[in-house]
Amino acid sequence: MGLLLALALLTTALPPCLAAASTDAQKPLAENDALSAQTEGPVGDDVGAPHGEAEPLVIDERFNPFGGWEIHELANGMRVWIKAWPGAEEVRASLSLPVGADHDPKGLEGLAHYLEHVLFTSVPGQTEAEFKKAVSDRGGTYNGTTGSVSTWYWNQLPVAEWRFGIQWLHDTVFGKEFEAENIRKQLAPILLEGGSQVQPKGFAEFMDSLAKPHWTRLPSWPEREFGLKRDGRSNIGSWESLHKIGPEHVREFYERHYHPNVMRLVVVGDVEPAQTLTYIRELFEAYPRGNDPPTYRRKAQGPERKITAYKWSDRHDAEYKLSFRLHDLSADDYVRAYLFGNLMRLRLTRKLRWGEEKSSYSISLKSSAVYGSRKITLSTNCASERLEDVRQAFADVLQEFKEPSDPVAFDEVRDELIAQLRRSNPTPGALVKNWVETEPLVHPDVFPSMPDVLGLTESLGPPELATWLSRHVRPERMTESIRRPSPIPEAMMVPVVFLSFWIALVVLRRWLVRPVDLRRLRYVRKLRYPPLQWLIGITAWVLALSAIAAMAMFIEARAELLVEHIPSFAVHYSWSTMLEFLHIVAFVLLGTLIPRKVLLFEDQLLLKFWSWRSIRARYDAVDEMRVISLWGLWRDGCWLTMPLSAYLWKPGVYLRHGRFGVLLHTRKPEELAAAVQEGIDRCSPPPCASERSTPLEGVGSPDSEPGAGPLLPDNSSRVG
Template sequence: MHPNSSSHSPVHKRLLSLMARGLFALLLLVSPQLFADAGALGPDTESNEPQTLVSSHENVESPFANIESWRYPNGLQVYFKAMPKSEIVTFRMTLPVGGWHDPENRTGLAHFTEHMLFTGSKGYNKAEFEKLVDDRGGQNNASTTVKRTDYWLELPDHEWEFGIDWFGQLLFDHQFIEEHVKEERRAVILERDLKPETPLEIINRWFINPEWSRQKDEWTQMLGLEIPHQRLIGTWDDVRATETKDIQAFYDRYYGPQNMTIMLAGNFPRDKVKAYVDKHFASIEPHGEHIQTYAAAKPNFGERRQFNFSSRRGHVHELRHYIPDMDRNDVQWLWLLRTLLYNDLNTELRKNRQATYGVDVSFHIVQGHGRLISNGNFDPGFEEEAFAYIEKIYQQLREGTMPAEQFETLRKKVLDALLLDHHTPWSISGWVSSIFYDRNLMGDSIPDLYQFAKDATQEELASWMQSNIQNDLSITRTLRPSPIWPLANMGIMIAIILLSFSLGRRFLISPLDLHQHLYVRKVLYGPVVSILGCIAFICISFLLIQAMAVSAQYIQLHIVSSIDSFWLNTAWDMLLAALATIVILNIPARIPRKLILAPDHWRVKCLSYRSSIYAYEEIRDAQEKHLFQVMFSWKAFPCRIFHWGLFSKGLLIQLESSSYFIQTRENEDVIAELMRRKKAQYSDKNQGGTNTEKSEKKSTLYIAPAA
């Protein structure tokens, strides 16, 4: 969805307010003496005491203070934060339902349902329902991720009653209308420009990159979680096939009040808003299932280090820690650790531009389990120093040995950022949509992160890290630049592929000298069969390569990439390329290309110079047949069918162990020659002599040697 706004939006007022605050901050920087307390230190007195966190934040109210929690009998959770200095009111609802909850063959249904809620519950279409907000100078939007859906509304503070009523129509008592579904289907398709799958995309999905060949998600590798792989917006076919009853069933199943968490923040009249919310939301009946966001983990312990090489200039260092079975307290410590690391690493590693784009530190929570990620791109020559500093900071925080002044400075930055970034209704309500909507994890109240950071000690953080941040549940990735010129690396790979092709033809496939044979007929394929054969060749090749890749993943992840050696990684890539070349080379070696008759044997020559050799006496029969005669007879089971013409006859050569069904230009002549040579070989064997060579010159089917 795209936000909607109007000329009467309170955004202009907020912009003026921010400009005034910026001017005030500029005056503080230019002339601090104008605002300083003249009698604090005296005109000739300097303070050598560091400005610590406690002295500068002692009498400051936490932005998380006075957040009320209202839990209703129907399961609805409402948080309320009165902010009298604000000129707007914000409404936010977060539902722990997203793309992971899409049913099979209905990908994108969670996102489609998000669109449909903006038709309201009183028969409006989308434009009419959103115009109600536009006319009052407000804006609204929504978003869907794989694990949650978030709706929000922002209005001038005097429109708070309308906001509660409109938000109730947005969320509750929906009966979707077919006409509105058709309109929103077009909007969903246009949002990401969905199109029907092309033949190449179908081949890619089923053969080149099938789901079974994809590497398991890291959450699955490390903690054993079942993480669905869904397309968030959905496919063209699934979105077009989605019907009104599908959306209604999804809404009825998941959009019960027992799964919703609502946040109201802004300049609400406290004495009136509670009664108004009770009137509109408390009577909603619960329906559908209660969503469980927690899943038991099965940790796969073992520290992992992975080294890779690329043509990029810088060194990338990434460290991932997994924390199973988190609770409310763990979330607060993880947030504090992430923020401390972010402030320190970006401050220190960008001083000398060691970190080209800074260091990103983030955390994620999935099904009640956490992941902490630090990721930075470092200039060559500084990488080892940067890697060592990252490990040093982790170690200091883990052991509680960071200098006290440094820790206090970092903590002050955390508190300053909370005060600066969380003074608006929008920023406060954002915490609900990011973390606090998960009741299984957070309970029924919002923790005061400001007070938590203010009271936390380095010793307590170290104790928590020792219990939860474990090296045997971590992945360290290092991406280094290739030590050789990228084009040289590509040239080596091409040379390996060509060498593998040459050796494969020489040793695995026996060449054939056609000058030693007297009778050659080409096997014919129609244009349709040729095209389908090429497609099948590509698909089978990629399937076999994917099967090899799946088999090689374990070696790649646990052995090869764990060793910091460019040449070992390159040798492994070359080995895989060589094996893939040999596999691809041998696939066409199963496709008949020519029928060759020699004096003492006959053979089916395939592509890639490979032949299947048979004695004439192995032939049981040779005759012309239609395809349906071969398919609907017992002979079809041991038969290799290479002629798929529906109306023309093909050549069926029946052997003792198998059969061939092919097509040549002269099927009758081939049959006659095969049976004549079989009879001659049989006579020679019984007479103890050989007349085959003499009969070759008498044969009316003699042709010149063919290349």
């Protein structure tokens, strides 16, 4: 059992209630989101010439980078957004479409990103190097990005090269020649770009997939909080799926999704809009319409109740998170959600970071979009004794915005936000990257045009924000997550874990062991197994351990959801400890299925298993005993025989009671047979020790001794 304990220690982690996990334990599935402070970045293609160090920019306080957009639609349905930016030294051109990794066919994950690579290299009359070098030689940069539900192609060039920039995007996406050899060549750079994400599955990955099967994973946050399923697949694909992609798949995906009526072309810089639109029409309007763009919006159906989750960790500080689930937003609602989150952040910073108490170091804002809904999360860490004060401060600031009473304080944080908007979008490139090339703005059913974020911020007053909050920010759509320091010091955790293991083992030993008088022991031999059976057995053992680990993870994850709303460390820790206890029980019980030794006593034969369990039978219950191979038994028609070893030709000791038998293999089967025969002779009638003989103890006799059983494991009881 020492080996079992060591393995258990290696395969069992600390109780999950001590993990410093957030309410979004899984990676967010949102795209690069313009209206957020922190987001998950999508997969990008290779970039052109590197940026040099930027010189300090002079910001014109009178210029509104979000206003003055011209929105057009070509005859074939292509949307065109043009923004004149007087004095800008660069022009940013971007072509996007609302198609991404979520549209990859099953089994061909990574196809959308694969096509992105191919489009940069399949330009008629130019090699890949010539096509990309043309941008670099003009002092520009370029990139391609594939997200979950959108793809972008862009370049940034000096103002004098604006025509070339638009032409370059046209040549990137249209007029393609999909040569099979060129398509196959893109596999190598994609695999290198993916790195560890696209490694071939080896033994470690195989074991990981066994220990963490997909059915053990918790639903993603869009499904848990909005009732919206998202695959969460890797944008770049896997080793297996990428090797399945062929030229025909790339062509089919392009022909299905790449049509002008699903695309949006954006040009921002010191350009003349009418002249720019005319040039765009000459290049793009001749291409025919195709399939309608996919619908982005979906109806949110999240839980209509306030959620409060409690967690503990070994950190010295505490953490408080407050999330808002905002359902089914319009374009203006998206912008106001952005403004609300940032106003809360700035106001909380003034109160908690700059206040007298210095309760917090910083306030973090995270915003994620999913199918027309948004989740905004504000969080901060603080001293554990200040946690309730911080929690109250969050509630007070929210109430200040819902019931405004201090317009001066509101104007201060709004003016600070306006200054931040100007500072963070000083150039066409920054504006397009931060706002235009984002998930919700790509989709025409959410944003048919560019929102004037700065104008909406300047015109936003306390009453307007309070009205919006009354419609969208409700208590039943809020989530609190509270993480406290564990009351048990980290140094005590290892002894506590060892103690739980020891208790589990003691309980199991008391349950499985039945005492025997070793003074009556006459003969002991280990059972033998062929090498192939050892290999199969070890493999089965590993698979069983993986299944136990997977089931434990499944139970722990879902059990944690059941108890996370209870603000008691004792409940969380007891629940986690109980789950670990059950994990060890299942682990040890595996050993009760593996026979290890055969022991012969004066009046009985005992079969010992790895984990304490034993089964026994009296000698007078043996109807037949002989030395024979498994092949010989089958040849004689003894099909109801359980061979404990997989030797087919080697002789073993065959013991039969009634129609059923068992075949034991030891190093010296003749010696074992002689010892068994001696016991049979010794216990021949009259019954041994003046006890009534039964066919097999525990079987077929209502008054048989409790815990006794036959040699056959499927009908046996645990004795020792």
